[in-house]
Amino acid sequence: MALSDVVTLGQYIPGNSLLHRLDPRTKFLAAITLTILLFFVTKLTGYIFFLVLFLAVVTASGIPLRFLLRGLRPILFLILFTFIVQALFSQEGNVILQWGFLVIRDAGLWKAFFMSFRLTLLVLVTTLLTLVTSPIDLTDGLDRLFSFLHVLRIPVHEIAMMMTIALRFIPTLLDETDTIVKAQISRGAPLDRGNIFRRLRGFVAVLIPLFVSAFRRADELAQAMESRCYRGGEGRTRMRAMVLHWTDLWTALVALALGLVTLAFNWLAVP
Amino acid sequence: MRIEAEHLTYIYGPGLPWEKRALDDVSLRIEEGEFVGLVGETGSGKSTLVQLLNGILRPTSGRVLLDGVDLTDRRKPIWKARLQVGLVFQFPESQLFAETVAEDIAFGPRNLGLSQQEVSKRVEESLLKVGLEPALFRQRSPFTLSGGEKRLVAIAGILAMWPRVLIVDEVTAGLDPRGKRDILTRIKLLHRNERATVIMISHDMDEIVSLVERVVVLKSGRICRQGQTTEVFSDEESLAGCGIRLPTIPQILSSLVKAGWRLPVSIFDVREAARLIAQEYHHGTV
Ligand SMILES: Nc1ncnc2c1ncn2[C@@H]1O[C@H](COP(=O)(O)OP(=O)(O)OP(=O)(O)O)[C@@H](O)[C@H]1O
Ligand SMILES: [Mg+2]
Numbered sequence: 001m002a003l004s005d006v007v008t009l010g011q012y013i014p015g016n017s018l019l020h021r022l023d024p025r026t027k028f029l030a031a032i033t034l035t036i037l038l039f040f041v042t043k044l045t046g047y048i049f050f051l052v053l054f055l056a057v058v059t060a061s062g063i064p065l066r067f068l069l070r071g072l073r074p075i076l077f078l079i080l081f082t083f084i085v086q087a088l089f090s091q092e093g094n095v096i097l098q099w100g101f102l103v104i105r106d107a108g109l110w111k112a113f114f115m116s117f118r119l120t121l122l123v124l125v126t127t128l129l130t131l132v133t134s135p136i137d138l139t140d141g142l143d144r145l146f147s148f149l150h151v152l153r154i155p156v157h158e159i160a161m162m163m164t165i166a167l168r169f170i171p172t173l174l175d176e177t178d179t180i181v182k183a184q185i186s187r188g189a190p191l192d193r194g195n196i197f198r199r200l201r202g203f204v205a206v207l208i209p210l211f212v213s214a215f216r217r218a219d220e221l222a223q224a225m226e227s228r229c230y231r232g233g234e235g236r237t238r239m240r241a242m243v244l245h246w247t248d249l250w251t252a253l254v255a256l257a258l259g260l261v262t263l264a265f266n267w268l269a270v271p
Numbered sequence: 272m273r274i275e276a277e278h279l280t281y282i283y284g285p286g287l288p289w290e291k292r293a294l295d296d297v298s299l300r301i302e303e304g305e306f307v308g309l310v311g312e313t314g315s316g317k318s319t320l321v322q323l324l325n326g327i328l329r330p331t332s333g334r335v336l337l338d339g340v341d342l343t344d345r346r347k348p349i350w351k352a353r354l355q356v357g358l359v360f361q362f363p364e365s366q367l368f369a370e371t372v373a374e375d376i377a378f379g380p381r382n383l384g385l386s387q388q389e390v391s392k393r394v395e396e397s398l399l400k401v402g403l404e405p406a407l408f409r410q411r412s413p414f415t416l417s418g419g420e421k422r423l424v425a426i427a428g429i430l431a432m433w434p435r436v437l438i439v440d441e442v443t444a445g446l447d448p449r450g451k452r453d454i455l456t457r458i459k460l461l462h463r464n465e466r467a468t469v470i471m472i473s474h475d476m477d478e479i480v481s482l483v484e485r486v487v488v489l490k491s492g493r494i495c496r497q498g499q500t501t502e503v504f505s506d507e508e509s510l511a512g513c514g515i516r517l518p519t520i521p522q523i524l525s526s527l528v529k530a531g532w533r534l535p536v537s538i539f540d541v542r543e544a545a546r547l548i549a550q551e552y553h554h555g556t557v
Contacts, residue, residue, distance in 0.1 A: 063288075064287075066286060067288060179360065183363065184366060184378075185327055186354075186357070186358045186429075187366075187379040187428060188378075188379050188382030188383055189378070205378060208368035209366055212414070
């Protein structure tokens with residue numbers, strides 16, 4: 001399997017859904033709202049409503065759920081770790097299982113569940129945002145959204161540009177790693193066999209060519225940008241002006257309303 | 272070494288939005304000592320096919336047999352069998368990593384677990400095989416070499432493993448005419464002197480007809496045509512249907528034939544073609 005099948009972050013899937021067409025600023029703010037909301041929700045009903053809401057958004061985006069879920073694979077370990085730590089070390093609630101010094105309490109179990117749920121959705125929301133927004137739109141949006149920070153002498157445009165470039169090159173570098181790994185395995189590199197030390201030694205043969213090519217690419221990109229007179233954000237105009245449409249307003253209002261409804265559900269009793 | 276591919280299908284990213292059936296039911300048989308050309312338009316699945324033949328990719332369905340040993344059998348440790356098929360990737364210079372040329376070429380033989388003595392012997396020998404003077408190149412850093420030299424070093428790195436089949440994927444792409452000629456001459460000699468089985472992928476039909484005995488033409492992941500070089504390149508129409516153009520000389524001959532000349536089309540040698548044209552010009556019907 002190719003590496004780019006595993007890591008979905010930074011991969012944009014072109015499409016024409018409502019989500020694709022929204023202004024990146026709206027999408028960014030909506031994603032932030034969802035994230036904040038996630039931290040206010042504390043009850044089961046709230047979580048259920050949140051999940052339903054999120055699934056509806058995913059459906060509207062036209063991105064296959066299976067594909068979105070792949071984005072979780074790299075952090076599966078982290079989620080499991082959170083769950084176990086929460087479940088084992090919580091001091092609240094009644095004991096439901098005891099085995100030596102390991103104690104599992106009912107409140108702890110709930111908490112563990114909710115924490116992993118939060119973490120999972122946090123990643124899913126962010127992944128979805130990058131899947132439906134082209135990197136250029138995303139950073140343009142961030143650039144505009146935070147341009148007020150310029151007053152504080154924060155180089156917003158430059159940071160946004162660095163983010164675009166980093167995001168843009170994740171898939172490229174993954175593909176490249178893939179090719180180099182294959183080439184070195186074809187030379188018998190012990191990458192897929194033998195003990196961990198042998199494998200690590202084999203990785204040198206992958207890392208060096210990868211770095212060499214990453215530096216070469218960076219150099220070429222810098223030259224290409226300079227030869228087109230790029231010199232940062234100062235006085236730069238845009239080819240594609242960003243205009244907020246009515247859909248953006250509606251989306252913002254609907255998002256706000258749904259946020260309130262989620263909170264309402266959250267307070268509808270049931271622990 | 273005989274290679275048999277049976278009903279190979281390969282799908283990239285199954286179930287993903289960009290799912291791609293790169294190969295579709297390809298069956299192929301390559302005998303010991305053959306020199307086979309693999310051609311086809313961009314994206315037709317050539318690189319995918321050769322990666323299946325050396326076992327670096329596992330087919331979605333189908334089998335690859337090397338002298339009857341099943342490469343796709345998951346139960347057997349097949350890495351050694353697989354290394355008998357030496358694959359020189361597209362732009363192989365991007366896999367060079369060691370501090371010296373000798374160290375880089377030694378990477379493969381070391382991974383085979385050979386003794387230090389045997390490894391150095393093979394390094395020298397492979398440098399000579401690709402036509403690089405060991406005394407001049409052994410201690411150089413691979414990153415200071417020219418493009419063509421880098422590629423030769425990468426090929427030497429594969430040869431040092433003594434593969435029984437050599438596969439080269441667009442090995443002359445992006446080189447100057449002299450670099451191209453050097454590499455092709457070396458491959459030809461390898462085939463002739465060592466009786467190596469060679470599979471060559473190329474977009475340059477002139478290169479193909481000057482070297483290979485048999486061609487396999489891929490189109491959209493399927494075999495479109497295959498057969499003896501002279502035979503395949505004598506039928507312009509069906510070749511065009513596979514997205515392939517005739518080599519230069521047959522193209523010229525074919526234009527002349529269309530203009531009323533009576534000439535054979537499948538001639539690949541310049542002198543031979545010139546002789547026939549002159550003959551037709553002096554004594555022919557034109
Ligand atoms: N890692 C990958 N993920 C998804 N699709 C891929 C991947 N590698 C190749 N493909 C697709 O599979 C098809 C066959 O690719 P392949 O590299 O085998 O073609 P090729 O005949 O070698 O082309 P070229 O002459 O351009 O090298 C192409 O359509 C390509 O887009
Ligand atoms: Mg290719």
